[in-house]
Amino acid sequence: MNLVGELVLARNQVLQFNSQREDVALNATSQRLNLITTELQEGVMKTRMQPIGLVWNKLPRLVRDVSHSLGRQVQLEMDGADTELDKTIIEAIKDPLTHLVRNACDHGIESPEERVRQGKPAHGTLHLRAYHEGGQVNIEISDDGAGMDVERLKQKAVEKGLCTVDRISRLNDREALNLIFLPGFSTAKEVTNVSGRGVGMDVVKSNIERIGGAVDIATQPGEWTTVKLKIPLTLAIIPGLVVASGHGRFVIPQVSLLELIRLDASSTGKIEHVHGTPVYRRRGNLLPIAFLSDILGHPATAAETVNIVVLQAEDRQFGLVVDSVNDTQEIVVKPLGKQLKGLAIYAGATIMGDGRVALILDVLGIGRQSGVLATQRETERVGTQRAAQVGQEQQRLLLFRTGAFERLAVPLSLVSRLEEFTQGAIEYAGNHPVIQYRGGILPLIPLDSVLAPGAPDTSLTNDPIQVVVFQDGDRSVGVAVDRILDIIEDSVTVRKQSDRPGLLGAAVIGKQVTDFVDLKTVFTAAFGDWRQTSSQPRRGSVLLAEASTFVRGLLRIELELAGYHVSEAADTAQAMRAMDQGSIDLVLAASNLPDATQLVEAIRRRPGGGTVPMVALTTDSASTLDGFDDCQSKFDRTSVLRSIERLATAVNEPAQRELNMEAR
């Protein structure tokens, strides 16, 4: 293989040499050399291909042994044993495959008695399937066993301190399934000599990822589990995008590449800076930007056009600015020596057609180095600070400054867009500043005038004016601020609640005290009582019983934006008064109210109160769920909304509820 590599290289050099001169004989000879070399290369690659059956051959024996020792009855079926893979890959997947098969026999397939009780045949079926798909080989390992219980996985992860309660509650089923890839995770109730020792799936995953593959799991509790391995055909050659930065050429593996964006003088978009952090607006979303020249430590080249390579690392995306994008090439990956192992930004090196070496960039390492991806992984963060983190949430916040308020924040999820307008764009409608925006009229609210009425207003005199656009249904409001500072991901710890109108409270964000803006006040300033005039359909009344004004404020905004009418209550007495005053369709109650259980009982005792859906808002899983219909983390606003929606529609069906709604 190495010899062929050298031959290919020599061929490349001859071709390059040939292209510089016009010698017909040489030309013909080099063409011939080219053809022969290519054929030889293909031939050698082919001899390296081996059928996956070579690994599978050992599995029937393994399955028989394992099932025998565990008292299971397992029937092994194999499809596509003649699917071919590179020799080195066959070697690399041997262990992971063996592990997965053991796992399926032990955790997946139940004991014969259990299976018969569930009406399944006594013997379980383990099905292996290998097939080519899009330049990759897929290997599926399916069993018709017990499947995996997502709730139990979550519970286990929390018990073992692998993940925080807050985070767990926000995982969807698919994400929760991936918990089993965390190091130290095992759901086996008892440790057997086959599996359950907590070493395993993480190793499987890292082994598969090392050869550029991926692991995917799907399951149906009580029915089946399928593990799907996606494996590249060969390790040696991967497609890559060649980019240039400074004087060097670099290769980005095609698997991480999402799209290319080219900005020149005529394009509308540009890279903007939020407190020094570059971002790009890609189809309405902010994409963090890193500069390859910064990462590599050479001066940036000033150019008319900007090339952004949009990359995906783990589950996040970022843009990498490079000097130029050349082309895609099939490259041969070679490892870096130990002297360069410490450099996370490179995945290896390769030799280009001209015989020179080019470095292959490691997308994950680049992302971390440049700070567009957090350096810490969830698994590293949890455990040590678990107790301290209860009640906190990592949340993306937009930070800005206006007038006397040095540091203000709103949750980024509420922000629709960030805009810049010139002074000339401001017009007045009914003595209120407005701007023509996307074919509509955008009312402009100087945030200063809301927070500190009467204070000299500076944000509208800036040029350009920085505007944060919030959207409510089909109506938008632009809030003019002095300066956008940053977008930050941090946990929100409330330190102080505010009595100033327009502010919800203060929290420490990014090690500095930051005020949270109460958007309700802003919207009221824009539209009068905007809730009443909101064009979104009214969706019912929600009683929000929560001791913390700050949390109430945050949730209220979300609920009102979603179209609910919100009544607030700080304690049980207030809650009961609210229940008496108007019809309440749903109750959200914090489980840490001093007398939450009494509140539940009191509401349940009320006439008609037995059917009111109640959602508990918790900060940790230790809270009781007695009497509640659902339980959600108070900081996970999306899930809270989803839960409300679900319960509200379920309850609206009985006629009694409909009458209630009409009476209101």
Next chain:
Amino acid sequence: MTETFKRDPATTAIPGTAQYCTFLVAGLYFGIDVRRVQEVLRSQDVTPVPQAPAVIAGLINLRGQIVPAVDMRRRLGLADRPAQTQSMNMVIRSEEGAASLLVDEIGDVLDVDGAAFEPIPDNLAPEQRELIRGVCKLRDRLLLVLDAERALEPAGTQTGAGIA
């Protein structure tokens, strides 16, 4: 070329008689055990590796094998090579595969008698001390015997301790 490198006792202790491949770095006369040397090449295209330690001049393509090049001037804490002068590559075998040392000039292969060896003078700069296993008195000049393994390690991870 087929002989694989083994770290035999003779390379760690000063041997009776050994052959040394010699080279010049900024006027200093170095020798390296000839059994460690794979080949000697003229100046090659070096692809720099941004963010790598300064002693790593870059990567070179050695007939399809990618080999790191260590700039011996930087490794020894000496001034950089003047521009326009070309370096020579001395490719040595190590446990981690081949690596290239960028040196100024390549000299002859010398037979050296072990009796001519002396401990390293105490007043040598620390960067150089840690890389030198001994000094050999030749008739007209001094030959510094390079510890190839150490030269390939990143600077600062090893001290010169342990060398008598």
